[in-house]
Amino acid sequence: MRIVVERLGHLGDGVAAGPVYAEGLLPGEEAEGTLVGDRLQGVRIVTPSPDRVRPPCAHARTCGGCQLQHVADGFLADWKQGVVVQALAQQGLAAPVRGRVETSPPATRRRATLSGRRTKGGVLLGFHAKASDMVVPVPQCRLLHPDLMAGLPAFEAVVALGGSRTGEVQLTVTRSLTGLDVAVTGGKPADSALYMDLARLAERFGLARLTWDDETVALRAEPQVQVGPARVALPPGAFLQATEAGEAALVAAVTDAVGPARRVADLFCGLGTFALPLAATAEVRAVEGDAALTAALDRAARTTAGLRKLTVETRDLFRRPLEPDELKGLDAVVIDPPRAGAEAQAERLAKSAVPVIAMVSCNPASFARDARTLADGGYRLDWVQVVDQFRWSVHVELAARFSRK
Template sequence: MSEPIVRIAARGDGVTATGRHATLAAPGDLLLADGTVEPGSHHQVPPCRHFPECGGCQLQHVDDVAYRVYLVDRVAGALAQHGLEADIRTPHLSPPRTRRRASLRAVRAGKAVALGFNAERSHQIVDMHECHVLRPELFALVAPLRKLLPSLLVGRGAAGVRLVLCDQGVDVALEGVRAEGLAAAEALIDFAERHRLARLALDQGYGLETRFEPVPATVTLSGVPVDLPAGAFLQATEDGEAALVQAVREAAEGATRTADLFAGLGTFALALPGQLLAAEAGRDTILSLLSAARRSDRPIQTQHRDLYRRPLDAGELAGFDGVVLDPPRAGAVEQVAQLAGSAVPRIAYVSCNPATFARDARVLVDGGYRIAWVQPVGQFRWSTHIELAAAFAR
């Protein structure tokens, strides 16, 4: 019996109304009795030769209309698990080839090196020869790194390659490699200079060690250059960052004193008006924000604070009329419990995990808040990963 595909499941499979799953199926496709899929109106030709083997993308076969519906369904489904509904806005999608950070893997393949993302649900590495999500500046380094790495890999072990585009160029961090002796050191400097890297760092098992950084690496946030510590978190695309900043500004509009919790480098703190407190557990990160705030004369106080162990309590929150939350994937259950008992009138919650966001939203709603709206942001183009910003108000 043939059945139409009506939706996309959380991991990217197409699903029929009766619950049958089909890989690489889009809404509107027809799942035939023999298990094959007949493409429909929302099924597109994937642009990349590596799809679907490469784990960097799961949904290149789905057009933008169906992809936006999928993102809305992910948020709505997570909220429904906790008995919640919300006004979910049309998702913002970052364009192709705009991702400014990536974590790749490298492994020996005979005398050569395979470098790319892991295959979908596998430890096998797909050797990358094209990419439709990475910024061109990042992809341009894949072939040169493939030539550099054979002399740095340890035995048959795999290495990690982290690429981040910052103001001065590409910041490259290599993990699980070995570079010993003068010749190896000179080869690394030559590589960095030839490709005009912003920074080159190695982790040989004792943490990242910078080998090349002619000037301090920075990233500009809301017009303010901020020192970029090695390994610091950065939104995946500038386009997605701008969409999230706009949503946070709207959610926090009217606040004159705001607490930015899990503040990172200041993505939101540097974009908001009025007096701000920025709290962040990463020492180097919060020092970068403090230095940037002082150089730009921004009224931002900072706290080096682990908000899982020491969330701001209701008494500390009493002086704020706005709070921004941007926690890791685990959410902010400890901090949300304190917010639920506070009188803060408006909260902007940024999340990269609909499940923990919905769990925390339930606590806030039970504490007297309402969800004004949710703005999904698809900055990991063609993936099942989703970002969002939500406005809560009393």
């Protein structure tokens, strides 16, 4: 069967009339293959797209960590902006997409979750193949920061020591100011002997911290990251923006959105990615459901000089969103929910009188839904800034500004 690809789907597949889906194809490409269900298998490209490039990574054909290394940077940036525009259009909304996409450089990912398996011959450590539970080693990965790449021997040793032949180990690895932080789940049940061996391993490889199923096995130096003017101690496995460049782009967009606001609420504040920089000039109320994150933020705020008043509250914003009367007197709200969005909190914000809302999202679909709620409540969507810190992937992040009409 021969097809001509019409568009790139939201999962990165080429889509032709039918629809017919074909992995690795780009709009305008003509290709042949065997149709199996709605997918073209055994694809052979007849006419390649001018936007097709040679993947820069040796693992591109097998690893599922990057879906779009065969796409030119300019095309990919335009496509990601288009994903946001289309999501808004499906909700009957439009907004200026400002500036160029802020794309993080290669080899800057400071946080990743690796999969590991023990085998007869040793250890497999890396990312899953696409749509598979097969683990693909990535010794030449172009995505991860060099410090994480240098830690691969240590991560492999952890899997060899504590992994199971029947299951998969997950390692959340983070580059911190004081060294590598490794949080392991799915390993063998730990007894005192395994704890001792793991502690020796952490010492041998110089890991800052090694955590096993939420229990700290070794702590050589408290893992810390710089967030605005503060150094924040990382809870084990804590969420952190994937790249420093991506975080800086989001912080710049949020700071621009709130402008000269003097009283700000930061909802789903995490470690204080936005709360701490904003506290340099504004009073901030930071709210987050994870107690470990709020404790880390509160400690950082108390030990950082030069900040305005920053109060921290642990609260489940899905079950107990801030009500309109709790939002009175604020000049701006920053909201950065997880992928599911913030449906309940958006409904309360829509009924509030907050002049400006800065929303950050990693899911254009849930963002557009919540934006529709705000628009129905009388807010105007002023602009959207697309940020790409998951280079070569289908993931899209953004920041947006809403204001009262």
